[in-house]
Amino acid sequence: xxxxxxxxxxxYTSRSPRITALESLRCEEGSDPFKIxxxxxxxxxxxxESTTKIVHNLFLQFRSSKELAGASLEEIKKIIRSIGxxxxxxxxxxxxxxxxxxxxxxxxxxxVEKLLQLPGVGRKTANCVLxxxxxxxxxxxxxxxxxxSNRLGIVNTKTPEMTExxxxxxxxxxxxxxxxxxxxxxxxxICLPRRPRCDICQLKNxxxxxxxxxxxxxxxxx
Numbered sequence: 001x002x003x004x005x006x007x008x009x010x011x012y013t014s015r016s017p018r019i020t021a022l023e024s025l026r027c028e029e030g031s032d033p034f035k036i037x038x039x040x041x042x043x044x045x046x047x048x049e050s051t052t053k054i055v056h057n058l059f060l061q062f063r064s065s066k067e068l069a070g071a072s073l074e075e076i077k078k079i080i081r082s083i084g085x086x087x088x089x090x091x092x093x094x095x096x097x098x099x100x101x102x103x104x105x106x107x108x109x110x111x112v113e114k115l116l117q118l119p120g121v122g123r124k125t126a127n128c129v130l131x132x133x134x135x136x137x138x139x140x141x142x143x144x145x146x147x148x149s150n151r152l153g154i155v156n157t158k159t160p161e162m163t164e165x166x167x168x169x170x171x172x173x174x175x176x177x178x179x180x181x182x183x184x185x186x187x188x189x190i191c192l193p194r195r196p197r198c199d200i201c202q203l204k205n206x207x208x209x210x211x212x213x214x215x216x217x218x219x220x221x222x
Contacts, residue, residue, distance in 0.1 A: 001175045003152065006202040007186045017189045021048035023181050025055060026132045033108035033133030034065055034100065040128045041092055041120060045084050048188075054083050065106050068097035092120035110134055123161060128180070137176040139167050144187030145180060151191065153208035 011017045021043055022036065029035045035055065042058075043051040058079050062068045068076070076090040083089065096118050100108060108129060109115055115126035127140035139145075141160040145167075149155045155166040171179060190197045196209070204210040 001171055001178075003154065003203065004175060004178055004182050007182050007190075010190055010200055010202045011182075011185055017185050018048070020181055020184045020188070021051040021055075022128060022132045024048075024052055028056075029059075031133055031135065033110075033129055034106075035059060036133035037096065037108055037115075037118075037121075037125070037129050038068075038093055040125045040132075041096070042080065042083060042089055044089070044125075050083055054080050065097040065100040068093060069101045088120075095119040096121070108133065110136065112138070123164065127164075131177050131180060135177060137173050139164050139171070139176050140180040141167070142180070142184065143193075144191075145183040147193065148183050148187055148191050151196075151207060151209035152203060153206075 022039060025035060025039045038058070039051060039055045042054055058068075058076075061075075061079060062071055071094065073090050073094060076093055077086055080086045080090060080093075099118060100106060110130070112123070112126045112130065115121050115129055116123070124140045124142055127138035130136040130138040131140060141149075141164045143160075146157070146160045146163045149163050149167060150157060154170065155163050157163045157166055167179065168176075187193075190201055198204050198207075198210055201207070201210075
């Protein structure tokens with residue numbers, strides 16, 4: 001996928017890019033599907049730096065789904081209190097841990113359908129588990145993937161769910177596992193929400209946002 005190659009080239013030639021929380025967790029925990037699942041639940045509406053720290057602290061205290069299922073809500077809340085929506089997330093973590101322990105013998109299910117049945121697990125979370133936990137082809141679409149895909153004109157969609165469907169049509173299946181991490185890193189380091197760094201972007205000549213939204217006087221390549 002040409003877009004992925006150009007994104008990766010821009011990321012690694014401009015400066016050392018900030019690694020994503022899920023990629024960091026995958027590297028540190030050896031692609032443990034359960035830790036990826038809990039980390040993704042905790043990451044919702046939370047900065048990567050906070051997610052990484054909280055996940056580390058949580059699994060220092062509780063090492064498995066069985067231990068988390070047996071923990072009290074107050075114990076979990078105490079550890080994750082600094083994260084956004086910690087009350088709701090604590091309940092989801094405990095509920096998910098109980099189901100995985102009792103219904104799946106401590107093993108995270110490997111299908112989207114079964115993952116979506118877990119409390120608080122939507123398509124993005126389920127797809128993150130498949131990609132980062134099982135290295136299975138899927139396209140997790142978060143705000144970065146949705147924003148950049150539409151900015152570039154790869155898709156013209158209103159919701160992340162629609163973006164996932166359209167990307168699945170256009171991207172080769174062998175590239176699906178690279179899409180989320182590359183797009184998220186690009187969104188955090190170059191294609192920023194408010195002030196995209198178009199000066200170092202190698203995709204601007206093909207970018208609908210650059211053509212239509214950036215004043216011609218600021219186009220450094222002109």
